[in-house]
Every structure is written in C-alpha cells, then in structure tokens.
Amino acid sequence: MADLILHHYPTSPFAEKVRLLLGFKKLAWKSVIIPQIAPKPDVVALTGGYRKTPILQIGADIYCDTALICDVLEHLAPAPALYPEQGxxxxxxxxxxxxxxxxxxxxxxxxxxxxxxxxxxxxxxxxxxxxxxxxxxxxxxxxxxxxxxxxxxxxxxxxxxxxxxxxxxxxxxxxxxxxxxxxxxxxxxxxxxxxxxxxxxxxxxxxxxxxxxxxAIGHGEMQKFDSASAIQVAAASTPHSLLIDSTFQDDHGIALGTQVSISAESFGPEPTEGELVAATRTHFSLRRTDERAGTVHVHFPRIGYVLKKVETPA
Structure with missing residues (x-):
C-alpha cells in the first residue's frame, strides 16, 4: 500500500482528530504542513478546489473530510474498531x-x-x-x-x-x-x-x-514530508480507492461519467469539478487531471456535500 500522507497544520482541530486516529490505529504516516489560510496552491493541485483541513492522500487518491477519512482508516486497520458492531x-x-x-x-x-x-x-x-x-x-x-x-x-x-x-x-x-x-x-x-x-x-x-x-493515545509514527514530494507521489501513481462500497446510487439523475461539481453544504464552499466516477450510498468520487499532480481521484462523503452537474455553455 502507498504511504499515508496527511496534509494538515499543527493548530487545526480536525487535523488533531485524524492525528489521534492514526495513533489509535498504530499507522505510520507522513506529515505535510500546509498553510492555515488561502492561497493553498499545492492543496488545490490535489483537490481541485476543496481547501479545508486536513486531507488524506494515498497515492493518487485524495480523501476529503474527516468523516470519510475515518472510514478509510477503519478499512486499513479494522482493529481497534472505530465503529463497534453494537452501537x-x-x-x-x-x-x-x-x-x-x-x-x-x-x-x-x-x-x-x-x-x-x-x-x-x-x-x-x-x-x-x-x-x-x-x-x-x-x-x-x-x-x-x-x-x-x-x-x-x-x-x-x-x-x-x-x-x-x-x-x-x-x-x-x-x-x-x-x-x-x-x-x-x-x-x-x-x-x-x-x-x-x-x-x-x-x-x-x-x-x-x-x-x-x-x-495519551498519541499520534503514532510520523515522518516529515513536503508538499512538492506529495504532488510527485500523486503524479507517479494510479488512483485506486480504498472505499469498499461501490454500488451506484443515483439520487440526482446524474450518470457516471458526467462532469460535476461537489462542494460543502456550509463551511468551505469552494467547489471541486471533475468526472463523476462513483456515487454510492456513502461517498462521491471525481476523476480530475492537474498539470502537476496528474490524474487523481478526489473522494467526498455524501452527507454534508452537494453534487451538481456542470452545465457546459451552448
């Protein structure tokens, strides 16, 4: 499996949530420190627009929002469980x-x-x-x-x-x-x-x-990394999602392969545009290409995000 690369900054509370989760799961990870405020050109090279903190990169797959990152970490390290069967x-x-x-x-x-x-x-x-x-x-x-x-x-x-x-x-x-x-x-x-x-x-x-x-759980095994190297990792990789649900669930009348935008419902409304390659009961995935990062898949949870078709000019 490719390295886990967390793009974050030390004072971000949501990043602290994921840092602690990585310690809980005893997963080694690479730390890329990003700016607290815009502009964030290296983040946007990977996400296409989304700029909330943190994001988790695994090769050419970019996972946005800690709710979705939790699911990825649970797949990678099922024990100890974040979602115990009872409750x-x-x-x-x-x-x-x-x-x-x-x-x-x-x-x-x-x-x-x-x-x-x-x-x-x-x-x-x-x-x-x-x-x-x-x-x-x-x-x-x-x-x-x-x-x-x-x-x-x-x-x-x-x-x-x-x-x-x-x-x-x-x-x-x-x-x-x-x-x-x-x-x-x-x-x-x-x-x-x-x-x-x-x-x-x-x-x-x-x-x-x-x-x-x-x-006391701690942050696990961390290694410093830089954003330019992270972008090179994406460019040298092929997207391969670790999200295990794959059944297409169409609630919008938008077919796979359509150019769409995804943005947060409230905080952080900057949209990401790309080709819709997955729309399941739990997440959306977009394929997009960046001149530096190459072809990446950007993943979002369904809850809290808005999917829209990109209308092309006549």
Whole structure:
C-alpha cells in the first residue's frame, strides 16, 4: 500500500482528530504542513478546489473530510474498531453532532477576545485580520453563533459529555469509538490553543480526565514530508480507492461519467469539478487531471456535500 500522507497544520482541530486516529490505529504516516489560510496552491493541485483541513492522500487518491477519512482508516486497520458492531449507528450519529454543533459552539466560545489574544496576541495584526477574512470567506453560507451566546451552550454540552462518561472510561463504553475522537478535538482546541478560556473545562472533571486518556493515545509514527514530494507521489501513481462500497446510487439523475461539481453544504464552499466516477450510498468520487499532480481521484462523503452537474455553455 502507498504511504499515508496527511496534509494538515499543527493548530487545526480536525487535523488533531485524524492525528489521534492514526495513533489509535498504530499507522505510520507522513506529515505535510500546509498553510492555515488561502492561497493553498499545492492543496488545490490535489483537490481541485476543496481547501479545508486536513486531507488524506494515498497515492493518487485524495480523501476529503474527516468523516470519510475515518472510514478509510477503519478499512486499513479494522482493529481497534472505530465503529463497534453494537452501537455503531449511535457512534456515527454522535460523531456527526460533535463535528458540527459541538464544534461550532466551541469555536464561537474560543474566538471571543481573550481566546483571540491567545491565538494571535504575539502575531502581527495583519495575520489575525487575514485569518478572520479567510474564515469569513469560507463561512458565507453559515449562520455563526456569537461568542456570548455560545457560553451557556458549551457549558451544557460539556455537562452532557460528562453524563455520558459516568461509570465508564469512554463515552460509549470501555473503549474509544469514532464518537470520542469527534468529541475530543473541539475541546482540545479550547484546552491547548485558548488556555485563557480553558477554565470552562474544569467544571466537568470527568471530561478533563477523559481528555487525558484521549491525549495519551498519541499520534503514532510520523515522518516529515513536503508538499512538492506529495504532488510527485500523486503524479507517479494510479488512483485506486480504498472505499469498499461501490454500488451506484443515483439520487440526482446524474450518470457516471458526467462532469460535476461537489462542494460543502456550509463551511468551505469552494467547489471541486471533475468526472463523476462513483456515487454510492456513502461517498462521491471525481476523476480530475492537474498539470502537476496528474490524474487523481478526489473522494467526498455524501452527507454534508452537494453534487451538481456542470452545465457546459451552448
């Protein structure tokens, strides 16, 4: 199997989710550090437009969104399981809630003035403004919570997580599932990146203890890599998806082989265009060609993404 190449940056919470998953699965991986904000030309060479963090590259296959990356890692290393047979539907549903509602509540809380000072206080003012402008452009289709409105909600969610941990080390039992990793990364950002605001976590000691158990998993065996080399890997490879479901499921009236675009429903609306080569119950795959990366397949989960036919001019 080709190397696992994670394109990420250290302070990305969703990247922390995947780094921890790689440690959980005991998988070796290569680390490509990418910019926090646009432009990201080497990322776009692989994805065709999508620029959220992280992406997972395996040869000429590019996997977007951590929900789909979880499925790939589960296929590569089925044990220990992210989706235990008993309760796998609950684990997936809780993970989806954590990656959306909990995440955006935590981010609204974290980016109040004290948290922003933790993040950007020692940086040139232009850097903070550039970050804010970038995330505003990625949020054009979203209604964002205001920091003060997020405080009570975040406290409530932490209490609910604490309740889930009552009498057991992880939220669904004796071992971590995908739900734990999705619940962890927004809280990690509060704890590690905005320490001035981390006191909110101390009101739920069970959550803090669970976070210590999660952090102890570690990031596995990492080797530094660079984006130019990653693009060369793609150019020298032939796409070969590791996603095991393949049955065509047509919910759009769009045939395989059609030129389409795929974009996120809300955050990060930049579209990726290409030839539709898979549309299954769980994912979409596009074939596209880049002058540097060659022919790649870019994969997206169905949930959270919009598929449209590209209309050619008459």
């Amino acid at each position: 796998k539907g609950l684990a997936r549903t809780l993970a989806q809630w954590a990656d959306s509602t909990l995440f955006w509540t935590a981010m609204a809380y974290n980016f109040q003035p004290k948290g922003a000072a933790d993040l950007f206080g020692n940086a040139p003012p232009a850097l903070g403004k550039a970050f804010a402008d970038d995330r505003k452009a990625m949020s054009v289709n979203m209604t964002r919570l205001r920091p003060l409105d997020a405080i009570a909600a975040y406290k409530s969610y932490l209490r609910r997580i604490s309740d889930m941990l009552e009498g057991q080390p992880y939220v669904l039992g004796e071992a971590p599932t995908v739900a734990d990793f999705s619940l962890y990364h927004p809280l990690w950002f509060t704890q590690v990146r905005t320490p001035s605001l981390a006191e909110i976590l101390t009101h739920t000691p069970a959550v803090v203890q669970w976070m210590e158990r999660m952090a």
